[in-house]
Amino acid sequence: MDRIEELALPLREAVDLDPLLARVGDARVVAIGEASHGTHEYYAWRAALTRRLVEEHGFGLVAVEGDWPDCYRVNRSVRLRPGADDDPRTALDAIDRWPTWMWANDDVVDFCRWLRGHNAARPEDERVGFYGLDVYSLWDSVHELVAWLRENEPEHAGAAVRAMRCFEPFGEDGAEYAFATRFAPTSCEQAAVDLMHHLCRQRGRSDDGDDGDGDDPEARFAAEQNASVVVDAERYYRAMVGGSAESWNVRDVHMADTLDRLLEHTGGKAVVWEHNTHVGDARATDMADVGMTNVGQLLRERHGTDDVVLVGFGGHRGGVVAGREWGAQMERMPVPPAREGSLEHLLHERLGRDALLVWPRDERPGELDRRLDHRAIGVVYRPERERWGNYVPTVLGERYDAFLYLEDTTPLQPLHLERPGEHVPLAAEAV
Known part of the structure; x- marks a missing residue:
């Protein structure tokens, strides 16, 4: 040819x-x-x-x-x-x-x-x-996870609340958090990792047959994924101050990892x-x-x-x-x-x-x-x-x-204009 x-x-x-x-x-x-x-x-x-x-x-x-x-x-x-x-x-x-x-x-x-x-x-x-x-929804994922734990596992909600409190001083602003971690000796990394480890331990107990009263496997999977977003979003925002290649890789590896979890979860x-x-x-x-x-x-x-x-x-x-x-x-x-x-x-x-x-x-x-x-x-x-x-x-x-x-080609038709007060994620790339 x-x-x-x-x-x-x-x-x-x-x-x-x-x-x-x-x-x-x-x-x-x-x-x-x-x-x-x-x-x-x-x-x-x-x-x-x-x-x-x-x-x-x-x-x-x-x-x-x-x-x-x-x-x-x-x-x-x-x-x-x-x-x-x-x-x-x-x-x-x-x-x-x-x-x-x-x-x-x-x-x-x-x-x-x-x-x-x-x-x-x-x-x-x-x-x-x-x-x-995607990886941008750090604060939304924290809020979703706290809500799920309070409803389904109130005795374990403390880890998520501690993670949320760590991020609260930054006003749900990725830029403020990213630059704060550049100059401060500590970050919210440990709180985020502890949160993910907690959910993984809970998943292990569920996989052993202890699903809890009325547990919804799909909802539990969503909670685990929100925990994963918190961990990787925290890494993404810290990487933002280190250069676009590092933050890009954190983001794309997160997306590939999420897809692998979905494939395993659905079997399809x-x-x-x-x-x-x-x-x-x-x-x-x-x-x-x-x-x-x-x-x-x-x-x-x-x-x-x-x-x-x-x-x-x-x-x-x-x-x-x-x-x-x-x-x-x-x-x-x-x-x-x-x-x-x-x-x-x-x-x-x-x-x-x-x-x-x-x-x-x-x-x-x-x-x-x-x-x-x-x-x-x-x-x-x-x-x-x-x-x-x-x-x-x-x-x-x-x-x-x-x-x-x-x-x-022609422009697509949005459902609405951008509204005042909308969240704008911090990003090193425009795609």
Whole structure:
């Protein structure tokens, strides 16, 4: 195969995804990226692929680049849990951590409503879940954990309360905590670790058959995950003062660890929704040059290339929702044509149409083995920086197993504008 034109297949409707479904085969994890967090077409095609994976390949959970507490409320809705929101839109609209539009948007609502309908026809133990993998929700996870312990194990709530009191002086401000740990001799690390150890000991007793009165295994798992978030979020915020590579790695290792726990907990197969920078194997980019790993690399290393399929996205021009600064109000912005010499420019010149590319590992066009600039738009975006920013040097054929290319894109539709007083997580990166 000498030319990329020979590889490109039409991409017009869901049935055109057949070659990608064939590539998935019996794989246990399919990680589906996006080239921005604010583009309708990326979300819509990702949802279309996920529906087919659920219906035709038996995938049992969707794990996303979102906070555990927020997504667990959505999970309870789509799985029709007692007392949960009847409409997933209510759960998604309640998200109040910037950037809310990542998950509080019409495309995710449509998918989650479909998922709830799909689950309604299935036994409870076969319903597909929706979970968050991210690490930002330190304070929300502490509050959720304290509440669960007080209701279910009041005699053990003291450890969580001590952890919460350690973090209280920082006013739920990640930046204030991060910089305080740089200059103070102590941190909340021990309180967080003690909390996780406590929950693990309790899990061991439950695994031995002592589940307690009325214990809900799913709720207990959620409590354990909130404890894990507290531990890793504390590490993440401390790492923030040490440089972006260290904090990035803490975050992506946490997301990969969370996915592994979900796979063990459910015993099923997982679809992952994250940005290309997390999904695509870091070793095929310049991220590896500065010591950064990511979820895609970790999945391949832990589960093997036969059991993992990584799917990337890219677009030539269009529109996007993003903020001009970290924490800024969202805007609809133009996305100019891809710069000359980039992957997206090459696909525009060679194809000029939406296309699906799925390649065998041992036979692919030479363009897929060249390092080309690949556009990456995060939650912070400035179109005027396209000349020198917003691109990641990438060997496409090594970074992904398949790629969806779109000529023209449009902004997604958020459920609400950013509201005054919303939480803005501290972050070293904008994806």
